[in-house]
Amino acid sequence: EADIYQTPRYLVIGTGKKITLECSQTMGHDKMYWYQQDPGMELHLIHYSYGVNSTEKGDLSSESTVSRIRTEHFPLTLESARPSHTSQYLCASSESDLNQPQHFGDGTRLSIL
Amino acid sequence: TQLLEQSPQFLSIQEGENLTVYCNSSSVFSSLQWYRQEPGEGPVLLVTVVTGGEVKKLKRLTFQFGDARKDSSLHITAAQPGDTGLYLCAGQTSYDKVIFGPGTSLSVIP
Numbered sequence: 001e002a003d004i005y006q007t008p009r010y011l012v013i014g015t016g017k018k019i020t021l022e023c024s025q026t027m028g029h030d031k032m033y034w035y036q037q038d039p040g041m042e043l044h045l046i047h048y049s050y051g052v053n054s055t056e057k058g059d060l061s062s063e064s065t066v067s068r069i070r071t072e073h074f075p076l077t078l079e080s081a082r083p084s085h086t087s088q089y090l091c092a093s094s095e096s097d098l099n100q101p102q103h104f105g106d107g108t109r110l111s112i113l
Numbered sequence: 114t115q116l117l118e119q120s121p122q123f124l125s126i127q128e129g130e131n132l133t134v135y136c137n138s139s140s141v142f143s144s145l146q147w148y149r150q151e152p153g154e155g156p157v158l159l160v161t162v163v164t165g166g167e168v169k170k171l172k173r174l175t176f177q178f179g180d181a182r183k184d185s186s187l188h189i190t191a192a193q194p195g196d197t198g199l200y201l202c203a204g205q206t207s208y209d210k211v212i213f214g215p216g217t218s219l220s221v222i223p
Contacts, residue, residue: 098143098144099161101161104156104157105155
């Protein structure tokens with residue numbers, strides 16, 4: 001039963017468009033994350049947040065940006081989509097205490113034509 | 114750079130067989146999690162291990178955390194097609210950073 005929601009699940013869109021991927025969680029978690037993952041491959045952390053107004057870049061360089069205006073909401077934006085952005089994007093959240101697991105959404109499968 | 118390695122990368126077995134997958138690092142972790150991810154979905158937590166030498170059982174799955182808290186294994190007994198998926202380990206450092214391994218892709222053939 002998911003308490004973290006991502007929309008849309010699938011998006012096919014043309015090059016140059018501005019895209020926002022939505023992520024919301026109802027668990028009150030302070031920590032939130034965005035990962036990029038190609039099918040069946042490893043997760044790459046692209047952004048994370050430790051709370052409202054806190055955002056940091058992850059290990060994998062990304063042209064996307066994020067914002068954290070509310071605890072429950074952590075949207076990711078691509079200002080001008082390119083075919084190289086085609087991938088699956090996973091959002092996750094966790095409690096702030098040490099050793100807490102991450103709870104993942106079902107992802108957005110993004111295809112840029 | 115802290116890395117988590119997983120082996121094997123791919124594994125295809127017949128239903129009913131046993132298997133073990135491994136997660137190794139040169140770093141010490143305060144905890145380690147195992148997740149399973151099915152196609153088109155996000156990873157789902159299977160277990161968290163915290164204490165060196167700890168063994169946890171979840172039905173047919175047995176998880177072990179190494180004594181030095183640098184490695185872990187997942188053993189599945191009598192694998193079933195429903196076990197098919199990508200198994201990811203994730204280690205948490207004392208600096209509150211989480212590192213994911215590249216995953217083991219398991220296929221159980223009926």
